[in-house]
Amino acid sequence: MNKNEKIIEVKNLQKSFDGITVLKGVDFSVYKGQVLSIIGSSGSGKSTILRCINQLETIDEGEITICNDKLYYYDENGNAKSADEKERKKINLNCGLVFQNFNLFPHFSVLKNVSDPQVQVLKLTRKEADENAFTLLEKVGLLDKKDNFPCQLSGGQKQRVSIARALALKPSLLCFDEPTSALDPELTFEILNIIKMLSKEDRTMIVVTHEMQFAKEISDEVIFLDSGMILERGKSSEIFNNPENERTKKFLMKFD
Amino acid sequence: MSKMFLQMLSGSLVSIEIFVLTLIFAIPLGFLVAKGRMSKNKIISAIVNFYIMVMRGTPLILQLLFFYFAPYYIFGFSWGRFTAVIVAFTINYAAYFAEIYRGGIQSIDKGQYEASSVLGYTKSYSFFHIILPQVIKRIMPAMANEIITLVKDTALAQTIGVAELFRVAQTTSSRVFSTMPIFFAGVFYFIMNGVLSKLFDKVERKLAYYE
Numbered sequence: 001m002n003k004n005e006k007i008i009e010v011k012n013l014q015k016s017f018d019g020i021t022v023l024k025g026v027d028f029s030v031y032k033g034q035v036l037s038i039i040g041s042s043g044s045g046k047s048t049i050l051r052c053i054n055q056l057e058t059i060d061e062g063e064i065t066i067c068n069d070k071l072y073y074y075d076e077n078g079n080a081k082s083a084d085e086k087e088r089k090k091i092n093l094n095c096g097l098v099f100q101n102f103n104l105f106p107h108f109s110v111l112k113n114v115s116d117p118q119v120q121v122l123k124l125t126r127k128e129a130d131e132n133a134f135t136l137l138e139k140v141g142l143l144d145k146k147d148n149f150p151c152q153l154s155g156g157q158k159q160r161v162s163i164a165r166a167l168a169l170k171p172s173l174l175c176f177d178e179p180t181s182a183l184d185p186e187l188t189f190e191i192l193n194i195i196k197m198l199s200k201e202d203r204t205m206i207v208v209t210h211e212m213q214f215a216k217e218i219s220d221e222v223i224f225l226d227s228g229m230i231l232e233r234g235k236s237s238e239i240f241n242n243p244e245n246e247r248t249k250k251f252l253m254k255f256d
Numbered sequence: 257m258s259k260m261f262l263q264m265l266s267g268s269l270v271s272i273e274i275f276v277l278t279l280i281f282a283i284p285l286g287f288l289v290a291k292g293r294m295s296k297n298k299i300i301s302a303i304v305n306f307y308i309m310v311m312r313g314t315p316l317i318l319q320l321l322f323f324y325f326a327p328y329y330i331f332g333f334s335w336g337r338f339t340a341v342i343v344a345f346t347i348n349y350a351a352y353f354a355e356i357y358r359g360g361i362q363s364i365d366k367g368q369y370e371a372s373s374v375l376g377y378t379k380s381y382s383f384f385h386i387i388l389p390q391v392i393k394r395i396m397p398a399m400a401n402e403i404i405t406l407v408k409d410t411a412l413a414q415t416i417g418v419a420e421l422f423r424v425a426q427t428t429s430s431r432v433f434s435t436m437p438i439f440f441a442g443v444f445y446f447i448m449n450g451v452l453s454k455l456f457d458k459v460e461r462k463l464a465y466y467e
Contacts, residue, residue, distance in 0.1 A: 054374050055374075056370055056373065093376050096374070097374045099367060099371065101367050103365070103368060103370060104371075105371070105386055106390065106467065107390055107466050117375040120377055120378075149465065149466040151467035165375070
């Protein structure tokens with residue numbers, strides 16, 4: 001595998017809801033093993049980017065390519081196209097998404113939450129899936145909770161299970177949509193530690209977050225998004241230590 | 257005395273038959289109605305909505321008469337009294353069940369659908385294995401209510417001359433000059449609903465393994 005392999009490329013992504021433009025032409029790429037953080041105030045469109053990548057929203061304009069598969073593209077005549085059903089499924093499998101509100105399945109045990117998608121989607125046997133799930137639950141420190149139900153877990157534990165569930169499908173790109181926003185500060189660090197651990201494993205990730213210190217530590221690249229546009233981008237150290245844009249400076253100042 | 261008892265027993269069998277057949281038809285039909293009510297097609301959802309309004313907005317006793325007499329006046333044929341009862345009850349109860357299903361389905365968090373989609377579950381798998389089990393748990397108390405009401409509503413079948421338990425109790429009562437048969441009928445409804453309540457309690461407790 002080439003280290004310079006592009007895992008995802010987004011070009012001129014535009015999206016509006018009921019006439020309100022949320023994304024006004026966003027471009028970025030993430031290379032294999034890199035972590036991209038998207039920061040910016042609420043309503044700037046950060047989550048929408050992840051939702052478009054994970055096919056929870058359609059897009060109005062632009063291109064998205066994931067692992068060389070084109071999700072949205074223009075044909076030689078310049079007509080906007082999107083991948084067919086089969087292709088979309090394949091692309092979807094390459095992306096994982098960890099939600100702000102976990103969205104675990106409440107009627108499945110912790111173990112089943114992690115193993116069932118592998119059985120249904122990757123077509124593994126229940127035994128293989130369970131074994132993978134054990135390894136992943138061990139990794140997030142919740143193997144002893146495998147027979148519990150989500151309602152018996154704390155918010156931080158739920159989020160750890162949902163990370164294990166996303167990892168179980170072995171996505172090439174893992175997205176985090178404000179993974180700690182629904183947690184109290186005490187629990188936040190346990191999630192951040194797990195994401196940090198994952199970043200050291202050379203995983204390709206896009207993280208939408210309000211945790212600036214955390215973003216600074218784990219990211220290779222940072223994008224500052226403001227009302228649907230990228231105002232500033234660069235290496236983590238550049239953005240956090242010497243922001244150039246006035247708006248970015250103001251935004252970061254609030255976190256100091 | 258034993259003859260009276262036998263008559264009442266056969267009456268209660270008719271009541272049970274109405275009850276069971278109505279459930280067998282109305283539970284799945286309600287699902288179709290709910291789907292229609294939630295349809296994105298405005299015409300379909302308006303028609304279904306009107307049907308639900310009529311079913312909930314008029315007395316069941318009137319609907320019974322309608323479904324018994326309407327085929328004759330509109331199409332020139334009549335069907336049996338018992339058939340008319342089952343048709344009327346089914347169409348009426350399907351409307352109520354549909355609204356319960358709709359409430360249940362719409363109460364499920366959008367995130368459950370989103371997680372299913374992101375994980376790559378097929379639409380049918382996520383409906384039958386992720387959404388539906390949660391819906392069933394949520395609608396159980398409302399369904400129990402409606403089903404218990406159905407037991408008592410079967411007494412309305414006598415309006416178009418079906419000899420169900422209450423009708424038999426009334427005729428027996430006037431023949432023997434005693435209100436005892438009617439009292440016995442009451443006991444029967446009470447026991448039947450007692451059994452159903454216990455059953456629903458059990459189901460609810462069985463589903464209580466998660467929140």
